[in-house]
Amino acid sequence: MADSVERHSRMAEVTDNALVAQCRRGVRTAFNSIFERYERPVYRLALQLLGNHDDAMDALQTSFVKAFTHLPGYDNGRPFAPWLFRIARNECIDVMRRRQRAARHAANHAHDPRAPYDDPSVLAEKSEAKARLWKAIQRLSNEHKEALVLREFHGMSYRELAETLEIPIGTVMSRLAAARKKLRSLLENKTP
Amino acid sequence: MNCDEFEKMISAYVDGELLQFDAQRVENHVADCPRCAATLAEYRKMAGEMKGLRFREPGDEELKKARPQVVVKVTRGAGWLLTIGFAVAWLLLGAYLFLTDPEPDTFVKVMVIGLILGFVLLLVSVLHERLVERKADRYKEIQK
Numbered sequence: 064m065a066d067s068v069e070r071h072s073r074m075a076e077v078t079d080n081a082l083v084a085q086c087r088r089g090v091r092t093a094f095n096s097i098f099e100r101y102e103r104p105v106y107r108l109a110l111q112l113l114g115n116h117d118d119a120m121d122a123l124q125t126s127f128v129k130a131f132t133h134l135p136g137y138d139n140g141r142p143f144a145p146w147l148f149r150i151a152r153n154e155c156i157d158v159m160r161r162r163q164r165a166a167r168h169a170a171n172h173a174h175d176p177r178a179p180y181d182d183p184s185v186l187a188e189k190s191e192a193k194a195r196l197w198k199a200i201q202r203l204s205n206e207h208k209e210a211l212v213l214r215e216f217h218g219m220s221y222r223e224l225a226e227t228l229e230i231p232i233g234t235v236m237s238r239l240a241a242a243r244k245k246l247r248s249l250l251e252n253k254t255p
Numbered sequence: 256m257n258c259d260e261f262e263k264m265i266s267a268y269v270d271g272e273l274l275q276f277d278a279q280r281v282e283n284h285v286a287d288c289p290r291c292a293a294t295l296a297e298y299r300k301m302a303g304e305m306k307g308l309r310f311r312e313p314g315d316e317e318l319k320k321a322r323p324q325v326v327v328k329v330t331r332g333a334g335w336l337l338t339i340g341f342a343v344a345w346l347l348l349g350a351y352l353f354l355t356d357p358e359p360d361t362f363v364k365v366m367v368i369g370l371i372l373g374f375v376l377l378l379v380s381v382l383h384e385r386l387v388e389r390k391a392d393r394y395k396e397i398q399k
Contacts, residue, residue, distance in 0.1 A: 240266035
């Protein structure tokens with residue numbers, strides 16, 4: 064996906080829908096085409112929400128499994144990309160909830176064997192300022208982080224955000240404002 | 256409208272999501288309010304820095320490996336669904352035929368039903384135990 068899901072959706076709407084129709088008929092190459100088109104954007108979203116490569120790869124696979132399984136229920140009149148992104152976002156939320164449960168359970172143990180979730184190696188460039196910004200983003204609440212990630216890294220409009228996050232546009236606006244306020248305060252406090 | 260309320264609008268202004276009338280209100284307010292002007296400048300800076308973040312991309316080989324696994328999981332899921340669905344249908348049909356068949360006497364029917372119930376109870380008990388153990392397993396995320 065390019066910077067904007069909307070732009071991408073407009074460009075690919077016809078072919079997306081045609082591919083979905085082929086998938087429903089069981090055409091194997093159509094599965095591959097959809098995967099090729101969306102695997103990197105979905106991986107990127109998962110990486111940005113989960114902050115860990117292995118978890119992002121798992122979420123990528125599970126998202127596509129769920130998407131293909133639920134393809135018969137997909138409304139062909141709506142754009143495909145936000146629908147797929149909603150599945151991926153829901154999968155990432157499930158992973159984050161499982162982590163929170165595991166973290167509560169592991170709180171009483173001295174050694175936590177899980178991988179770090181604000182792994183700086185997810186960034187392609189090594190820079191102290193960028194690592195600090197990334198770390199601050201990872202410290203946002205799940206609600207704030209997903210809104211900011213979808214807006215800033217995937218260029219979603221408020222309408223697309225509302226559709227993907229299944230919230231009213233007014234809530235999108237206040238959630239992004241709160242996310243930016245929190246991020247600003249984290250950065251001003253010199254996130255270690 | 257106070258500065259706290261304007262802050263929410265400044266965020267939408269940075270995103271270019273305000274109607275012209277509201278955008279004009281933000282611009283007018285920011286021109287007279289150093290605090291909100293600083294917020295606008297900071298939000299623009301943050302947006303610019305976030306756009307500058309580049310993320311690690313998975314290799315082509317890694318993605319190529321993931322694709323067949325997705326297909327396997329989709330077909331396996333459908334396979335399990337069909338198998339379990341038809342197995343349950345068969346069991347229900349068998350139970351119906353067995354219970355409505357006048358040939359075996361009531362004693363035999365009670366014996367068979369008791370045996371099946373016992374087996375089902377054992378199965379449920381084992382599944383429940385496994386589920387509880389899995390929830391409490393702190394090493395479950397470690398790959399073997």
